[in-house]
Amino acid sequence: MAGGTFTSHNKVRPGAYINVRTNNLNVTNEGISGIVTIPIVLGFGPEKTVIEVDSGTNFNRIFGYSLDSPQLLLVREALKRAGTVLVYRVNEGTKASAELAEELMVTAKYGGERGNEISVVIQPNVDYADTFNVLTYLGVDLVNTQLSVEGAADLIDNDLVTFSGEGNLSTTAGITLSGGATTDALAGDYADYFNAIAVYDFNTLALPIDDQTTKVAGVNFIKALRDQEGKKCQIVISGYRADHEAVINVKNGVVLEGGTILTPAQAVPWVAGATATAAVNESLTYFTYEGAIDVHPRYTNSEIITSLNNGEFLFTEKRGTAVVEQDINSLVTLTVEKNQEFRKNRVLRVLDDIANNTKQVFEDNFIGRVNNNADGRGLFLANRISYFTALQDLGAIEDFSSDDVSISLGETKDTIVMNAIVKPIDSIEKLYMTVVVQ
Missing domain, CATH: 3.30.1370.220 (Ribosomal Protein S8; Chain: A, domain 1)
Structure with a gap:
């Protein structure tokens, strides 16, 4: 879906275009998380x-x-x-491989040096004559077992290796793959x-x-x-x-x-x-x-x-x-649009959540589905007021009222304009205490 910031109302694709800024230099999340x-x-x-x-x-x-x-x-x-x-x-790498039998190859599923620690053991099956059990090991750990295998055509690729070619199986104590290499x-x-x-x-x-x-x-x-x-x-x-x-x-x-x-x-x-x-x-x-x-x-x-x-x-x-020590980001140059509060990651999480949530709700429930008239804009306004109220209940913002959000018709019939005022809450970090001794 389209989105991002805007400098004028000239976007071509349907989407939510959102600017977040401050107005001075004074010092329920429905989206993804984790x-x-x-x-x-x-x-x-x-x-x-x-x-x-x-x-x-x-x-x-x-x-x-x-x-x-x-x-x-x-x-x-x-x-x-x-x-x-x-x-x-x-990165990528060279795949390790080995010959299990004449014209029968086993190859590591992925390239890299770890493939050199894969081995395949072929044992006779004691219950069914002329069949074999094929065991795939990674180091000393057994990763895959195939029972009652008659021949090469019956071998099934597993998480570690692939089999290719033809040939008759025979008992082996273990064949280790080699030639695997890791590239930078x-x-x-x-x-x-x-x-x-x-x-x-x-x-x-x-x-x-x-x-x-x-x-x-x-x-x-x-x-x-x-x-x-x-x-x-x-x-x-x-x-x-x-x-x-x-x-x-x-x-x-x-x-x-x-x-x-x-x-x-x-x-x-x-x-x-x-x-x-x-x-x-x-x-x-x-x-x-x-x-x-x-x-x-x-x-x-x-x-x-x-x-x-x-x-x-x-x-x-x-x-x-x-x-x-302090939950901050790398911002150090402050401007009218990005003040001291933008340095704090807690504040930024609130602002980013507002942008992400608004974009998601607008895309999922309003684009192409709701009329751009007073009733349609009223629906979106009610949704956003409910969202900001939930943020306030969580202690993410404070002093919010429904008057802090407005939605109006944009410059074209398919456009709406939303303006919101929010006051993010930060955590207590500094104590200045004076003790008077009498």
Whole structure:
């Protein structure tokens, strides 16, 4: 569906075009929630494909690794908070293979070095003469069993391998595949990812990489989604001062239980997951990073203040845990249309929810279905008043009245114009206390 921002009433496609701004420089969510997308480099799994996973997914069968493996650390950190992760294997590789019998080949389903740890065992079936059981292993784990196989024509591809050719089966203690190789991801691979994920709905994009050129491409991609497609989402990166409310710039990492040190880039997925899951009435300030016992590196008070002023999202140590110092994005340049409040992610979540929800409701219930007369506009007005009232009941906005929303006929007969005034609520973060001793 069409959407985005507007400068004049000259749009061609039907859709909801929404501007959000402030008017000065004073210092129920029906949409998606808890969805993170992340591109990762892996040694196995579907290449250049968006795969939806959650904490209950069988990762071994899809990616060749368990969720607690080092290879899936980034996904594991995202799932500490996210309900759903859209994983995209951004690299490719050479498929491992082996000869099971003369003219009969077994080949890893996907390219990559993990395919070299796949083996196939052929055993005689004790119940049916002249048939075999074919077992597929990943390392020491049995992944697939085919019983009573008579010949090559009866073999069925499974999650790990494909079979090809002809030939007679014979007993073998185990044939291990070889020749699998993993290739690195290049800039063009990440461009493919941005194109692929653009048609999906998500709250945050985690980009845990070091390449600055790809970071710039990712930031520009999210800006385009917000301004041209009307999809209000954020990107989480590290080491890049984007000076934009849609970009969260992670400054440091954490130390996990057991001593594993996560770099800022490796902490990006957790921040993306926590941000995606946070409600419109919730701030991540002083939010605890699950499983973390310290931050790395630590910073002094003056360094923390400098980082916050630079729009950097950082962790601080608090009594044996790692907490979010302040839930902010990278915006530092304030304007008449984007004041200090736009730096706070809680406020931005409210504004983004208003835009996303209005777009969704308008597309699903009003475009092409409702007359553009007083009654039709009144229906949309009533819907929006109900929505803003629900936000106020949640503690996301305050001081709202029905007079704060107006809907009128636009410049053409198929256009309506909506104006709304909202006052987002932020969380308590600072205490100034004076104690008088008598």
